[in-house]
Amino acid sequence: MYKKFEEEEPAALNSVWFEHDDPWTIRLTGYELWKGFVQSVPITTEIFDAIVRLLQEEDTSMYKDVAVSTDNGGTCYRHASR
Numbered sequence: 842m843y844k845k846f847e848e849e850e851p852a853a854l855n856s857v858w859f860e861h862d863d864p865w866t867i868r869l870t871g872y873e874l875w876k877g878f879v880q881s882v883p884i885t886t887e888i889f890d891a892i893v894r895l896l897q898e899e900d901t902s903m904y905k906d907v908a909v910s911t912d913n914g915g916t917c918y919r920h921a922s923r
Contacts, residue, residue: 861894 854871861867867887877884 859891861891867891867894
């Protein structure tokens with residue numbers, strides 16, 4: 842990913858690379874992501890929120906693939922043992 846950041850034009854880094862609207866809008870530019878993942882500075886709350894949202898979507902997708910119900914509002918609090 843670092844190489845991808847190095848190869849991008851500065852104008853591309855200023856465009857939105859991540860956008861998610863639920864439960865509130867988060868928009869991150871390529872530059873904000875570069876700063877959070879490449880530079881040695883603490884990540885922002887927005888980047889952390891984006892990571893959590895991505896992981897939640899991955900969980901939901903995984904649960905659907907193995908036929909686990911998320912009828913309780915889409916939240917699965919623990920993994921069921923089989």
